[in-house]
Amino acid sequence: MLIAANSAVVSAAIELTEVAPQNTVLSSKQRQLLVEQLQKNNSLRVIVELKTNINSLASVAQSDDGAAADGSATASQSTLQAIANAQANLHSSLQQSGAVLKHNFTHLPMVVYEIDLGALSVLEKSSLVKSIQVDEIRQPSLLQSTDIIGTEEAYAIGATGAGQTLAVLDSGVESDHPFLAGKVVSEACFSTNRSSGFSASVCPSGSNDEIGEGAAKACDFSGCYHGTHVAGIAAGQNENLHGVAKDADIIAIQVFSKILDSNYCSGSPPCLGAYDSDVIQGLERVYALRNTYSIPSVNLSLGSGGYLSHEACDSANSSYASAVSKLNDAGIAVVIASGNNGYSNKISAPGCVSHAISVGATTDNDGVAWFTNKADFLTLLAPGTSIQSSVPGGTYSSAQGTSMAAPHVAGAFAALASLENTPDKTQILSALLNTAKAIDSGSLTFGRIALGAAAENLMPEPEIDQQLSIRISVDNAEEMYFNGVLLGGSDNWKSSKLYNVNVTQKNNVLAVKAMDVDGLAALIAELELEGQAFYSDENWKVSTEFVDGWQQTEFDDSQWQAASTYGYYGVWPWYKNVKWWPSTSQAQWLWSDERYDDNTVYFRYHIKAADAPASEPVVINTANLAQGQVNEAYSATLFASGGSGSFTWTVVSGNLPSGLELNAQSGQLAGTPSTAGEFSFTVEAKDSAGAHAQQVLTLSIEPAAVTSEIATITISVDNFEDTYFNGVFLGSSTNWQYAKSYTVELVSGRNVLAVKAQDVDGVAALIAKIETEQGIIVSDSDWKISTQTSEGWNSQDFDDSTWGNATAYGAYGAQPWRWRVNRLNGANGANWIWSGDNDLDNLVYFRLVIERP
Numbered sequence: 001m002l003i004a005a006n007s008a009v010v011s012a013a014i015e016l017t018e019v020a021p022q023n024t025v026l027s028s029k030q031r032q033l034l035v036e037q038l039q040k041n042n043s044l045r046v047i048v049e050l051k052t053n054i055n056s057l058a059s060v061a062q063s064d065d066g067a068a069a070d071g072s073a074t075a076s077q078s079t080l081q082a083i084a085n086a087q088a089n090l091h092s093s094l095q096q097s098g099a100v101l102k103h104n105f106t107h108l109p110m111v112v113y114e115i116d117l118g119a120l121s122v123l124e125k126s127s128l129v130k131s132i133q134v135d136e137i138r139q140p141s142l143l144q145s146t147d148i149i150g151t152e153e154a155y156a157i158g159a160t161g162a163g164q165t166l167a168v169l170d171s172g173v174e175s176d177h178p179f180l181a182g183k184v185v186s187e188a189c190f191s192t193n194r195s196s197g198f199s200a201s202v203c204p205s206g207s208n209d210e211i212g213e214g215a216a217k218a219c220d221f222s223g224c225y226h227g228t229h230v231a232g233i234a235a236g237q238n239e240n241l242h243g244v245a246k247d248a249d250i251i252a253i254q255v256f257s258k259i260l261d262s263n264y265c266s267g268s269p270p271c272l273g274a275y276d277s278d279v280i281q282g283l284e285r286v287y288a289l290r291n292t293y294s295i296p297s298v299n300l301s302l303g304s305g306g307y308l309s310h311e312a313c314d315s316a317n318s319s320y321a322s323a324v325s326k327l328n329d330a331g332i333a334v335v336i337a338s339g340n341n342g343y344s345n346k347i348s349a350p351g352c353v354s355h356a357i358s359v360g361a362t363t364d365n366d367g368v369a370w371f372t373n374k375a376d377f378l379t380l381l382a383p384g385t386s387i388q389s390s391v392p393g394g395t396y397s398s399a400q401g402t403s404m405a406a407p408h409v410a411g412a413f414a415a416l417a418s419l420e421n422t423p424d425k426t427q428i429l430s431a432l433l434n435t436a437k438a439i440d441s442g443s444l445t446f447g448r449i450a451l452g453a454a455a456e457n458l459m460p461e462p463e464i465d466q467q468l469s470i471r472i473s474v475d476n477a478e479e480m481y482f483n484g485v486l487l488g489g490s491d492n493w494k495s496s497k498l499y500n501v502n503v504t505q506k507n508n509v510l511a512v513k514a515m516d517v518d519g520l521a522a523l524i525a526e527l528e529l530e531g532q533a534f535y536s537d538e539n540w541k542v543s544t545e546f547v548d549g550w551q552q553t554e555f556d557d558s559q560w561q562a563a564s565t566y567g568y569y570g571v572w573p574w575y576k577n578v579k580w581w582p583s584t585s586q587a588q589w590l591w592s593d594e595r596y597d598d599n600t601v602y603f604r605y606h607i608k609a610a611d612a613p614a615s616e617p618v619v620i621n622t623a624n625l626a627q628g629q630v631n632e633a634y635s636a637t638l639f640a641s642g643g644s645g646s647f648t649w650t651v652v653s654g655n656l657p658s659g660l661e662l663n664a665q666s667g668q669l670a671g672t673p674s675t676a677g678e679f680s681f682t683v684e685a686k687d688s689a690g691a692h693a694q695q696v697l698t699l700s701i702e703p704a705a706v707t708s709e710i711a712t713i714t715i716s717v718d719n720f721e722d723t724y725f726n727g728v729f730l731g732s733s734t735n736w737q738y739a740k741s742y743t744v745e746l747v748s749g750r751n752v753l754a755v756k757a758q759d760v761d762g763v764a765a766l767i768a769k770i771e772t773e774q775g776i777i778v779s780d781s782d783w784k785i786s787t788q789t790s791e792g793w794n795s796q797d798f799d800d801s802t803w804g805n806a807t808a809y810g811a812y813g814a815q816p817w818r819w820r821v822n823r824l825n826g827a828n829g830a831n832w833i834w835s836g837d838n839d840l841d842n843l844v845y846f847r848l849v850i851e852r853p
Helices: 007-016 028-041 074-093 117-125 145-149 151-156 226-235 276-288 310-316 318-329 402-417 425-435 451-458
Strands: 044-050 100-104 110-115 129-134 137-140 165-170 184-190 209-211 249-254 257-259 271-275 297-300 302-307 333-337 347-349 357-362 380-383 387-391 395-399 437-441 444-448 466-475 477-482 485-490 497-503 507-515 522-529 532-535 541-543 564-568 588-591 600-608 634-637 647-654 660-662 668-671 677-687 692-702 709-718 720-725 728-733 740-746 749-758 765-772 775-778 784-786 807-811 831-834 843-852
Touching: 028 044, 028 117, 028 129, 044 074, 044 117, 044 276, 044 318, 074 100, 074 110, 100 276, 110 117, 117 129, 129 318, 137 276, 145 380, 151 402, 151 451, 165 226, 165 276, 165 402, 184 276, 226 249, 226 387, 226 395, 226 402, 249 276, 271 276, 276 297, 276 318, 297 402, 302 310, 302 333, 310 318, 310 347, 318 333, 333 402, 333 425, 357 402, 380 402, 395 728, 402 425, 402 451, 425 451, 466 477, 466 485, 466 507, 477 497, 485 497, 507 522, 522 600, 647 660, 709 720, 709 728, 709 749, 720 740, 728 740, 749 765, 765 843
Parallel strands: 165 249, 165 297, 184 249, 297 333, 333 357, 357 380, 380 444
Antiparallel strands: 044 110, 044 129, 100 110, 137 271, 137 302, 184 209, 257 271, 302 347, 387 395, 437 444, 466 497, 466 522, 477 485, 477 507, 507 600, 522 532, 522 588, 541 600, 564 588, 634 668, 647 677, 660 668, 677 692, 709 740, 709 765, 720 728, 720 749, 749 843, 765 775, 765 831, 784 843, 807 831
């Protein structure tokens, strides 16, 4: 309920602009920005984080809605009650301040208020307040990339995402899309109606929040494809295409609003924007569902701003830091796009907060994408250019951005969480970091996820069931241990003793305590494991000092000496007097040294379980190599299967391109080629047993690329358009009086600007200028035009030779448009162009080809 401020509060508000409270929860810079915004707008939405005693309850309760460690639910109920009490106390203190409560969180000690300067003064002085953060608006962070990260290898060992449910907080998801059919298991919407008309909720009911089937339906204006595209990358699947976690389900949460402000939307409202408070409500919804679904990860492909460190980001975005930490503690990875500003030392919020997994984008050639925000605390990289995925309407389209990279990582968490040994978040992140492919970016190196390698890294050691036989004699007596377990003993060295044990682990230890009465404590032993023989020799360790735990497997014997060998079976003084001992044995008598005063000696011998025999022949799985380019870093990893599973790689004939080398252990072909051409060579993969296979490979190296050229496209269409460049959708506009601008990169060869123009009364007309480094190109009769749609009309390689030329109506300023297009002042001779001097063509397709060497 809105309560008018009394005169005392108004007075306090006036003083606020001059003197800051002594016990402020804001830094001077944060406070200055808040005051400036309040003076400009009179009111402001803020997220207030509260002080509670929740931390003192953490050691008792494992979760907000689960049982406490002692089996009761008292602590979890107390946690929720503490949050509710803090919220109520703050609300009571703000009754006379003019603050309007917008939302109370349940699991997070936060509230959302709309405040004025007077309310800010009260909040700053309150002992209940931990932090105050502006409820800002975040924007979306804008063929088969799954091949690059190795999904097929991961699927082969069970990392498909089956049984896992990942959360997508975005612009809604088209749940009945063929690529996503049956995958959306839970839906919610958190979107904001602002009374000032600044924004409107996109929830189907029109309310600020909605939970249930259909609640996360994709919105229907410019940019609303985003959430469906992101969901497809993370978990989509059909016969010909799949996302990363192809068998995972999806929690779809709509967190965007329809922003109606012309200035915010660059003159073309409506546009997408997500309030921080709505995003955090989405994160809280995921937390509340953590015991209903197995949720390994949540994806946020949005953000704004840029921060140099976790600390600076946490300070300015405390509510995000707390929410992400809450999910992190619950074992849910919060994966967030790093942003598309091209920063070299900053990451956008909220991806920059502590415990968030920030993700930058790579190109198809495994370089860091030019638009990616990066800093030394960026977590991972993933493919983010030309990513094909689902879009509303049951169709597919490609897009680029860190928005596209982040769901690769969120999907990777879901895929790896589905492995049979159910690794947790920490184990998965460690595997992704440890197996990531190193990508250099100037002075920094980042890791691009390698899902197949990460899945193998997480696989447990195979179960072992092998038999070990031990024949031993000790002069005079022994105690025998295997992996810390006493097997038995003997006090008659002339009768060797036979032990048979079951080996169930990879690394094993045989430990023997040898005892004699006259100092010659000596041992002779022969072992057999899966047909492989081992003998007593200098590889055994020895000590004359007793140390507690000496017989245990994990005991550190690195400081023990190597045993001294006295001689093979038959040597004096034992001769061949040991019963049941083979006369041809290669075993030697061992002791601590060539002296006679060691009555008690401790021996240890490490035994590694035999590798299982290869069930399949060695096969090289790599048949084709991606082409490279002169002076561009190249990397490809060769794969083989069968054999022992560990291979040594060599080039046995032919020559590699100059500048490339083949790593013998990893099979990685890497370097920077210096010569163009087509190179054929034969590689061999050999396992540890000598089994091998060969494969002829061909690698094409293209000439050096021409330096890229940046172009700016400024365009207006009466009434509205969809704009594509080289087949990639750039955006749309529904207001011809505001020209839209796009920045693109011209490639060597053919570049195509394609525009679908629509009008309601027939004059589907276009005006544009393209500013390049080689000059300005304007709309004129050189543009191609068609009034008939054709499949692929907007792609680079579409043949438009049968299309006619556009008709020039008149230069900028001609009637009926005159000079009413904002941002096209100084149009450099651009003409309004259309299909003909008539009013019958409501829908027209334009194409312009720009050639570059």
